[in-house]
Amino acid sequence: MKITLAAVAATIMMIGVTRRPGFAAWQAPAGSSLPVYGYAVVHAYPHDRDAFTEGLFYLDGFLYEGTGLEGRSSIRKAKLETGEVVQRHDIDAKYFGEGIVTWGPELFELTYTTGIGFAYDRQTFALRRSFRYTGEGWAFTKDAHGLIMSDGTDALRFLDPATLNERRPRLKVTAEGRPLKDINELEYVRGEILSNVWRTDYLARINPDTGKVTGWVDLRGLLTPRESASADVLNGIAYDDEHGRLFVTGKLWPKLFEIKLVPKGR
Numbered sequence: 001m002k003i004t005l006a007a008v009a010a011t012i013m014m015i016g017v018t019r020r021p022g023f024a025a026w027q028a029p030a031g032s033s034l035p036v037y038g039y040a041v042v043h044a045y046p047h048d049r050d051a052f053t054e055g056l057f058y059l060d061g062f063l064y065e066g067t068g069l070e071g072r073s074s075i076r077k078a079k080l081e082t083g084e085v086v087q088r089h090d091i092d093a094k095y096f097g098e099g100i101v102t103w104g105p106e107l108f109e110l111t112y113t114t115g116i117g118f119a120y121d122r123q124t125f126a127l128r129r130s131f132r133y134t135g136e137g138w139a140f141t142k143d144a145h146g147l148i149m150s151d152g153t154d155a156l157r158f159l160d161p162a163t164l165n166e167r168r169p170r171l172k173v174t175a176e177g178r179p180l181k182d183i184n185e186l187e188y189v190r191g192e193i194l195s196n197v198w199r200t201d202y203l204a205r206i207n208p209d210t211g212k213v214t215g216w217v218d219l220r221g222l223l224t225p226r227e228s229a230s231a232d233v234l235n236g237i238a239y240d241d242e243h244g245r246l247f248v249t250g251k252l253w254p255k256l257f258e259i260k261l262v263p264k265g266r
């Protein structure tokens with residue numbers, strides 16, 4: 001089982017509730033006023049179970065995925081329906097690939113601890129330029145104004161896609177006043193940011209103006225226990241804005257799911 005007690009405990013610690021691990025307790029934490037959403041699976045698609053998913057976005061019928069681990073990192077373009085990888089670029093084995101995002105003709109990729117990012121031609125995956133940043137690189141998404149990056153802390157960075165410099169102050173993310181750390185894969189969805197929280201089966205819904213978490217999405221149970229046995233954590237959110245389709249997957253997961261969020265109450 002990869003839905004571990006440790007992950008549950010981390011989630012409970014994250015929201016500052018002193019309880020013994022327990023799902024029922026988490027769903028109605030003492031003093032919490034944040035709504036919890038569940039999900040309905042609309043469709044399950046194949047996903048490369050060797051893909052250690054660190055970045056994911058949807059564009060024009062394809063999923064673009066950035067994968068991690070030294071020696072196994074790549075950027076890929078895959079067909080949604082079949083999971084077939086139709087284009088792939090492996091990165092140097094010294095880099096651990098992280099989040100990806102596209103802006104204009106470019107596809108940007110972060111690396112975990114090496115402080116370097118890469119900009120590729122999205123059509124050909126040819127390297128166009130590289131850029132530097134401080135700290136760690138975790139995930140990327142974008143809004144109408146530029147790129148949004150997570151770095152493993154409770155802060156989100158906002159980058160100018162032309163210069164890759166930070167274009168506004170970092171945003172501290174809080175859940176009921178407490179810092180939300182380990183913000184991982186991101187997706188900007190119609191005015192809010194959905195974020196994986198590392199080592200949990202929950203998404204945080206983040207208000208991009210205030211940094212406040214407005215709710216949680218409980219994604220436990222997407223994989224069967226058998227599928228979970230060979231999978232790593234939930235990570236990877238993509239959104240098809242044209243058709244309103246939300247996709248989620250995880251590291252080494254055999255499936256990618258289209259889901260709809262369902263209110264569960266508080």
Ligand SMILES: [Ca+2]
Pocket residue numbers: 055056057140141185186187236237238
């Ligand atoms: Ca994403």
